Amino acid sequence: NAGVTQTPKFQVLKTGQSMTLQCAQDMNHEYMSWYRQDPGMGLRLIHYSVGAGITDQGEVPNGYNVSRSTTEDFPLRLLSAAPSQTSVYFCASSPTQGSQPQHFGDGTRLSIL
Amino acid sequence: GESVGLHLPTLSVQEGDNSIINCAYSNSASDYFIWYKQESGKGPQFIIDIRSNMDKRQGQRVTVLLNKTVKHLSLQIAATQPGDSAVYFCAESRSGGYNKLIFGAGTRLAVHP
Numbered sequence: 277n278a279g280v281t282q283t284p285k286f287q288v289l290k291t292g293q294s295m296t297l298q299c300a301q302d303m304n305h306e307y308m309s310w311y312r313q314d315p316g317m318g319l320r321l322i323h324y325s326v327g328a329g330i331t332d333q334g335e336v337p338n339g340y341n342v343s344r345s346t347t348e349d350f351p352l353r354l355l356s357a358a359p360s361q362t363s364v365y366f367c368a369s370s371p372t373q374g375s376q377p378q379h380f381g382d383g384t385r386l387s388i389l
Numbered sequence: 390g391e392s393v394g395l396h397l398p399t400l401s402v403q404e405g406d407n408s409i410i411n412c413a414y415s416n417s418a419s420d421y422f423i424w425y426k427q428e429s430g431k432g433p434q435f436i437i438d439i440r441s442n443m444d445k446r447q448g449q450r451v452t453v454l455l456n457k458t459v460k461h462l463s464l465q466i467a468a469t470q471p472g473d474s475a476v477y478f479c480a481e482s483r484s485g486g487y488n489k490l491i492f493g494a495g496t497r498l499a500v501h502p
Contacts, residue, residue: 280432309488311492316494318480319490320492321490377423379435383431383432
């Protein structure tokens with residue numbers, strides 16, 4: 277049982293490039309979410325999904341897109357990377373909406389030059 | 390805006406001592422509070438939570454106290470061990486569950502032998 281798997285672990289992009297951060301969970305969890313973590317700050321919610329085909333915005337959604345075509349996968353897309361998006365990105369999942377604590381992946385460290 | 394914050398950015402303790410990590414929150418409508426532990430290079434790991442209708446909850450070596458009068462949350466770790474060294478985050482939820490978490494900035498706990 278791998279839990280929440282994020283790929284890649286590290287990535288460097290140039291400004292304006294696009295990229296997809298992958299997140300997969302093998303626990304059949306309905307709820308998935310993306311957070312970003314910046315130095316000296318707590319995690320901030322970007323987007324979340326309560327089930328396949330359903331997504332919604334979190335606290336800081338601008339510059340990011342998501343989709344949820346399957347229960348297992350919840351990719352995060354940067355369409356045109358900006359230096360302000362340099363951060364560590366965490367994906368999380370939980371069995372149902374609001375019932376149990378979220379399980380986090382180990383993060384993707386993204387640098388945008 | 391409303392946020393979850395922490396009083397101390399770094400806490401140093403001796404192995405075997407008890408640790409107390411504090412957190413202030415500003416939204417009286419928050420109904421769940423969660424503590425996470427984050428080790429270097431890892432995602433946050435759930436420690437313990439407490440609902441707004443409780444003022445104390447105990448786990449294994451950890452206790453969370455909630456004082457709604459002064460909007461204060463604390464995490465007590467008994468007999469602190471080197472393995473407890475990490476960054477600790479408090480988070481609040483206003484959605485009736487664990488989703489849409491608002492995180493504090495974190496406190497680093499350093500345990501010295």
